[in-house]
Amino acid sequence: MFEIGLNHYLVLSALVFSLGVLCMATKRNAIGILIGVELVLNSANINLVAFSKYSAGAADGHIFAVFVILLAAAEAAIAIAIFMNFYSALRTIDVDRGDELRN
Amino acid sequence: MDAVAFYIFAAVVLASAVGVVVSKNIVRTAVCLLGTLGGVACLYFLLDANLLAAIQLIVYAGGTLILIVFGVMLTSQSPWVGFKPTRGQAVVATIVALLLAVGIITLTTTADWRPSAEGPLAASPKVADVGNSLLTTYLAPFEVASVLLLVVMIGAAYLARTEK
Numbered sequence: 363m364f365e366i367g368l369n370h371y372l373v374l375s376a377l378v379f380s381l382g383v384l385c386m387a388t389k390r391n392a393i394g395i396l397i398g399v400e401l402v403l404n405s406a407n408i409n410l411v412a413f414s415k416y417s418a419g420a421a422d423g424h425i426f427a428v429f430v431i432l433l434a435a436a437e438a439a440i441a442i443a444i445f446m447n448f449y450s451a452l453r454t455i456d457v458d459r460g461d462e463l464r465n
Numbered sequence: 466m467d468a469v470a471f472y473i474f475a476a477v478v479l480a481s482a483v484g485v486v487v488s489k490n491i492v493r494t495a496v497c498l499l500g501t502l503g504g505v506a507c508l509y510f511l512l513d514a515n516l517l518a519a520i521q522l523i524v525y526a527g528g529t530l531i532l533i534v535f536g537v538m539l540t541s542q543s544p545w546v547g548f549k550p551t552r553g554q555a556v557v558a559t560i561v562a563l564l565l566a567v568g569i570i571t572l573t574t575t576a577d578w579r580p581s582a583e584g585p586l587a588a589s590p591k592v593a594d595v596g597n598s599l600l601t602t603y604l605a606p607f608e609v610a611s612v613l614l615l616v617v618m619i620g621a622a623y624l625a626r627t628e629k
Binding site for chain 2: 366379397412414415416427429432433439455
């Protein structure tokens with residue numbers, strides 16, 4: 363209980379992952395969905411770093427986590443740009459109306 | 466001491482993740498995300514990943530979150546615009562998320578992680594180790610990532626331009 367091991371981090375990461383999936387499923391605001399994706403990516407990063415410390419000991423996990431953070435930043439930039447087009451076309455970013463984006 | 470710190474930071478991460486999910490106001494959602502990102506950065510410090518914690522705070526909390534907040538400001542008529550899911554959707558999503566959580570927790574905690582799930586085996590990698598393998602073993606992904614960032618920069622500027 364007072365000795366923190368790999369399992370503690372795995373449980374925390376699983377909970378954050380599930381909350382991220384729940385956020386993606388329940389938000390209808392497109393930016394809310396993007397925030398859910400960020401939660402999921404963070405849970406993956408917790409796992410990578412925890413495994414790096416508790417199981418491998420090499421720098422590999424840290425480097426994967428750096429790439430995940432990089433991809434998350436890139437994904438957020440592109441997604442926000444798309445949402446701005448979405449907004450200028452429909453005056454809303456309700457994803458349920460996303461199918462109206464077709465010409 | 467480590468255990469107390471872990472539980473505090475884990476509580477911060479989980480509480481703000483729950484806040485992200487339940488808050489109806491999208492601005493509050495973004496602020497709760499800041500709490501999650503900061504808590505995860507503190508967990509990185511606990512895991513001896515100092516470089517990663519700094520990157521998390523600078524790139525995620527400083528860059529991505531600001532981008533999201535700007536996105537919120539540019540795309541809502543008022544900050545209180547909330548789109549609620551129907552009750553049925555919310556119930557189904559909660560059940561699926563609960564099943565996912567239970568499944569992942571049972572799977573990962575009962576799995577036999579080799580070499581050990583009990584304690585840190587080797588010394589944690591230092592910042593110099595991360596930098597060294599980033600420029601030797603992982604040089605190709607590093608270069609691909611830099612090209613990707615360039616493509617993303619151009620692509621985002623192209624997509625977000627005003628058509629006039």
